Amino acid sequence: MITTKTMASVTAVLCLITAGACGSSSDGVPSPSSPPGTSTTAPPAGDGPATTPMPPGATSPGTTTPPPGPAPATCSGKDALTGDLDWTLKVGGMDRVAHVHVPKGYDRTKASPVVLSFHGYTSNGTQQNLLARMTDKADSANFIAVHPEGTGSSPSWNAGACCGDAATNAVDDVGFVSALIDELESKLCVDAHRVFATGMSNGGFLSHRLACELSSRIAAVAPVAGVLGMATCTPTRPISVFHFHGTLDPLVPYDGSTSMGFGSVLQTMSGWATRNGCSATPRETSKKGDVTCTTYDGCKDGAEVNLCTVTGGGHTWPGGLPVPSLGYTTTDIVATDAMWDFFVKHPLP
Numbered sequence: 001m002i003t004t005k006t007m008a009s010v011t012a013v014l015c016l017i018t019a020g021a022c023g024s025s026s027d028g029v030p031s032p033s034s035p036p037g038t039s040t041t042a043p044p045a046g047d048g049p050a051t052t053p054m055p056p057g058a059t060s061p062g063t064t065t066p067p068p069g070p071a072p073a074t075c076s077g078k079d080a081l082t083g084d085l086d087w088t089l090k091v092g093g094m095d096r097v098a099h100v101h102v103p104k105g106y107d108r109t110k111a112s113p114v115v116l117s118f119h120g121y122t123s124n125g126t127q128q129n130l131l132a133r134m135t136d137k138a139d140s141a142n143f144i145a146v147h148p149e150g151t152g153s154s155p156s157w158n159a160g161a162c163c164g165d166a167a168t169n170a171v172d173d174v175g176f177v178s179a180l181i182d183e184l185e186s187k188l189c190v191d192a193h194r195v196f197a198t199g200m201s202n203g204g205f206l207s208h209r210l211a212c213e214l215s216s217r218i219a220a221v222a223p224v225a226g227v228l229g230m231a232t233c234t235p236t237r238p239i240s241v242f243h244f245h246g247t248l249d250p251l252v253p254y255d256g257s258t259s260m261g262f263g264s265v266l267q268t269m270s271g272w273a274t275r276n277g278c279s280a281t282p283r284e285t286s287k288k289g290d291v292t293c294t295t296y297d298g299c300k301d302g303a304e305v306n307l308c309t310v311t312g313g314g315h316t317w318p319g320g321l322p323v324p325s326l327g328y329t330t331t332d333i334v335a336t337d338a339m340w341d342f343f344v345k346h347p348l349p
Helices: 007-019 125-132 134-141 164-168 173-187 202-213 265-275 335-344
Strands: 083-091 094-102 112-118 144-148 190-200 220-224 240-246 283-288 291-296 305-310
Touching: 083 173, 094 125, 094 134, 094 173, 112 125, 112 134, 112 173, 112 202, 112 335, 125 134, 125 144, 125 190, 134 144, 134 335, 144 173, 173 190, 173 202, 190 202, 190 335, 202 220, 202 240, 220 335, 240 265, 240 335, 265 291, 265 305, 305 335
Parallel strands: 112 144, 112 190, 190 220, 220 240, 240 305
Antiparallel strands: 083 094, 094 144, 283 291, 291 305
16 A cells, blocks of 8 residues: 655655666666765755746646647446555566555546556655655546556566666566556546656656657656666657656766766657657747756647756656755756646547
């Protein structure tokens, strides 16, 4: 079950997430006292209080315009499941686990959106929820939040260039996600046009891979601190991507790393712009404090390719639980809120 923990649990999470960034211990995870190349002190604040800036294409608070895309379906015969559920699926001969949070406002007769939130390397679903506070957002926005678990003693996802045993052993994590969506649609009243993916670090890498290989079922993705790690990426349609990354990320460097086999953030975003038929040059859409957001205009079929860059940001979730040993966490944008606004605008056709 994924719930808000006590301060003692939070302290343990900080220690575990520090060890669980995308990369092994040999990648040089920075120590809490003196992280190399990062700053745990916030850069100079912008004008006014720390708030979520309007990311590319977001609507203002209080907007009542109906969401785009097909109207949500209705269901009959579904069980009245609520709260926090732990599911185990047999996929590829392996027991795969997912934690499913059904919000208080769930109606088993009305189709609900789903957000899949993937943890980082050596982390887990509970830690990912503490980091991003996705179940809190699910309760306020009325969607189903799912925190799947990776595989191995140091849990990981196979996202190509990253990470761990899952990548080494070519675990079929795309197949797992597809089977998980099947299970969600079987047990709950799910809106098949509104299944979205996000993730931190290795989970961000996986979100990019899902956009490449499961675009028929994943409506849009919003990776955090994880770039595209696939040599080949051929989505079946233009798919919207909203990426968040800090310029001082010590584990998934903003400018890429030849030794790690990671491309740069701008290479990842330019690649998505090309696949989606967008303009070649991004346009700045918002700036608040240390956060600058850009978009590539003119994408096909209403797709968007957006990037929010945190100047001085570390290997962290913007607006989420701070992990000082991995660098600075901005409060000038709340990634969980911004990505949900983005998801609402981009269902499957």
